[in-house]
Amino acid sequence: MEQQDKPIGIFDSGVGGISVLRAAVRELPHEDFCYFGDSANAPYGPRSTAEVQRLSEAVVTHLLTKGVKAIVIACNTATSAAATLLRQKYPTLPIIGIEPAVKPAVERHPGQQVVVMATPLTLREEKFTRLAKRYRQQADIVPLAAPDLVEFVEAGATDTPAVHAYLHKLLAPYATTAAAVVLGCTHFPFVRAAIAQEVRPGAPIIDGGAGTARELRRQLEAKQLLNPQQEAGRVVFENSTATSAMIQLSERLFNEKND
Numbered sequence: 001m002e003q004q005d006k007p008i009g010i011f012d013s014g015v016g017g018i019s020v021l022r023a024a025v026r027e028l029p030h031e032d033f034c035y036f037g038d039s040a041n042a043p044y045g046p047r048s049t050a051e052v053q054r055l056s057e058a059v060v061t062h063l064l065t066k067g068v069k070a071i072v073i074a075c076n077t078a079t080s081a082a083a084t085l086l087r088q089k090y091p092t093l094p095i096i097g098i099e100p101a102v103k104p105a106v107e108r109h110p111g112q113q114v115v116v117m118a119t120p121l122t123l124r125e126e127k128f129t130r131l132a133k134r135y136r137q138q139a140d141i142v143p144l145a146a147p148d149l150v151e152f153v154e155a156g157a158t159d160t161p162a163v164h165a166y167l168h169k170l171l172a173p174y175a176t177t178a179a180a181v182v183l184g185c186t187h188f189p190f191v192r193a194a195i196a197q198e199v200r201p202g203a204p205i206i207d208g209g210a211g212t213a214r215e216l217r218r219q220l221e222a223k224q225l226l227n228p229q230q231e232a233g234r235v236v237f238e239n240s241t242a243t244s245a246m247i248q249l250s251e252r253l254f255n256e257k258n259d
């Protein structure tokens, strides 16, 4: 098989990266994707950097057995903790990461409050600290850890009373002041509608999925790795829990409108 005909490997700590997969399929409809959700080890957010590096390396090793031509780290936490290491280990493999979409939020709302929701590890890592530092003169950037949201989404709870109660409490201090909310965790687009109810009507809720998908296209184009097939690509879901329930949830979220 030619390199360009091979699938793209995409992974997350669980089902969250399916929000990025959706954007990638929209951007590159003729590509085949192998999606791996590491739900048996989710959430990654409360873990140490070394643990997330070890788990991410194990997933990439697995995806390489599928013959993937590129890797998308559809997880802000794993990108922060492991992207550099993975690029060192596989210098010729295109590895595309994701980071909180702070730049577009600040450009659209200079001088205003921008709330960045993410996992504790993402907010603690140097990647985010540098990002926040770069933009802190231009806007009031408020990091907001929302660890429980990952577990709600992993359980398929995207619109339950418990999710609404959790978000109400978490976002109450910013309900009237946030000009924009950045979703710095790929699980969060699945609760976008519930988040929208807790902030000013019309305040944009911005995720990094589309930007990551565009970067994937750019890297495949640059390396002449775009799939030439004319028909629609295939998407295959795998999950480390090896349960049909997680595959069903993956398919549900893939088909759910959240953007």
Ligand code: DGL
Residues within 6 Å of the ligand: 012, 013, 014, 016, 017, 042, 043, 044, 045, 046, 074, 075, 076, 077, 078, 119, 122, 150, 184, 185, 186, 187
């Ligand atoms: N979806 C991952 C991210 O983007 C999440 C998290 C986790 O497992 O804590 O950060």
